Amino acid sequence: MIPIISLIGRSNVGKSSLFNLLTKTNSSLINNKEKTTRDRNYGFFVIKKKNFCIIDTAGIDFFKKKEKKNFLKIESYNQTKFAIKESNFVIFMVDAKEGIQELDFYILKKIRKENKSIILVINKIDKISNKEKIIDFYRFGIKKIYKISVSHKKGLSNLLKEIYISSKKIIKEKEIKTVLSNKLNYLIKIRICFIGKPNVGKSSLINSLVNYNRMITSSIPGTTRDIIKVSLNNKNIEYIFTDTAGIKKKNKRKTILEKVSEKRSINVIKKNNISIVVIDANTEIYDQDLSIINLVIKSKCTFFIVVNKWDLILKSKKNEIKKNINSRLQFIKNIKIIYISALYKTGLKKFIHHINLVYQESLKTFSSSCLTSILNKAIIQHPLPTGVTGKAIRLKYAHLGKKNPLFIIIHGTQTQYVSRTYKKYLMHFFQKELQIPNTPIQLFFKKSINPYIKLIN
Known part of the structure; x- marks a missing residue:
């Protein structure tokens, strides 16, 4: 002990x-x-x-x-x-x-x-x-x-x-x-942080998961200030949940404490295996929600979205609200959206199952031959455009750099001229072919150097 x-x-x-x-x-x-x-x-x-x-x-x-x-x-x-x-x-x-x-x-x-x-x-x-x-x-x-x-x-x-x-x-x-x-029985540790606007139910969700009131919850926005960690042990897995302060718009941050709390919330994303973006089903998806999602995407962290307070939505309006949410989030491809009620503990089994699924995805290992084969398949389906210099861009082979987040290194010529849209296309193509829709992929393009260039000059 x-x-x-x-x-x-x-x-x-x-x-x-x-x-x-x-x-x-x-x-x-x-x-x-x-x-x-x-x-x-x-x-x-x-x-x-x-x-x-x-x-x-x-x-x-x-x-x-x-x-x-x-x-x-x-x-x-x-x-x-x-x-x-x-x-x-x-x-x-x-x-x-x-x-x-x-x-x-x-x-x-x-x-x-x-x-x-x-x-x-x-x-x-x-x-x-x-x-x-x-x-x-x-x-x-x-x-x-x-x-x-x-x-x-x-x-x-x-x-x-x-x-x-x-x-x-x-x-x-x-x-x-x-x-x-007893501690040795928990072989796997998964670190999960919850991020979102104030009062979307992050603390309530953690309380429901651990089955007791570990965090103070209130209808008053900004109740949580510190970075709070809670553990849940289940089937040889230790889930370490991190609650963060709600992120407000810059013009609505009143105190120094709010600014410090939010800065820590942003920093903590990088220290976790998975980030959960929590959205309030009872309100529209505002620009602040989209800003938080973009923040998580830029951090290159594995994440998915949870729509909380689903119990407050009438059955007749649920399909309409789902369509509106999908429309607002159409810029995110392959990211899972789970609808839950932290108050009534509905959807929590699905939530835990998806955490396990996402974590397993992030640990997968892929051979160089597999990645190169997928790269060639992507180029055949959507050929590379010519670079700005008029010279052809050639992508030759790919290999794994690191896992969690997945880092793929692509070698070729004129790689500095690969457009942003083509990079996005390759990222989504790799996600689909590798069957890891929830795991973000970082692509690094390495320019091959001609060993005979000095002899030619």
Whole structure:
């Protein structure tokens, strides 16, 4: 069993900064604005060749009577509460600069209800000169106290030692062996990211797939901010789903947080095996949807399209809407469109089946003779035009460069004059002949050099 640690505390005490430092990532958003983190964010780090899981959580706050209906605040709190329950021990983080607060006692009371071992971490010690503020924190009655500065990387070595020692006391060796043996059963890992406009149902879809409320879902656009990863284990396959922030139009991005969230959403596409573009069936396909699809195409990532909220469409209008969607997406050839309802969990079996199919496609290997034969067949069916210099363009043979994404190298003469439209024709021809309609192909044209050219000159 990998030890699980949750980071708990008020907003803006440095939980996300410590999370990013330990995991050596920028998975958690950092901002001076309070309540930046909303969901549970999981990461991993290593101490002495031992793996640890750490959970970044939303800052806990008092609940006022007026805020009982504040959905996001309640859900953020529930996510934090769940993190405390599933962790082996808790890092309770406080701010040395602001000193001890009434809210700190309130949070500590919530942690102690779960009967977890607690490490008190006093952050921002570089910002104080009066040590009396630190002495105040001893009133909590916590034995394990560590003073650090995340921004200056001070005091971290002692904290890491304590984490390592605490884990050895709490986690039994038998449990570790049991879970490790179970982990080995999952031979295949497929990384899938969900991308789309805000409020199309990306988080709801992941919650339905894993069968519990892992992500906060809301009708309020922009609820998801961080890059959140969730695993689903099924039939020796581990599916690693990544939820991303919804991508808005440039003129509708209001805050720095929204801009950073969306930039990360774009970067995460390249780190996954498959991208899922989620579209809302209840609205038309807007230019923003097309822009997101173009973004995925340019990234050369394997992808397909999911139309969510299909339950909201009347039976009499479903065929009409399908025609409209196909018409708007006619510029994409061979890409599968799956209609689902994340709310009612319809179409999810088909969805998982297609993920497996697409992943298998992306791993196929093709011989040079097979690829060259398909190249020649494509040229016979649609001959190459003459280059701009008047010289004939000749494509001689093709071979595989790499897989996932598929990279085919084509050798010939005057290849620099092959037009964009002919390149697209070849790409679609290869997809059809190789029976990999969902896998994008990158073509690289290599110019053959005449070895006797220097002798002629």
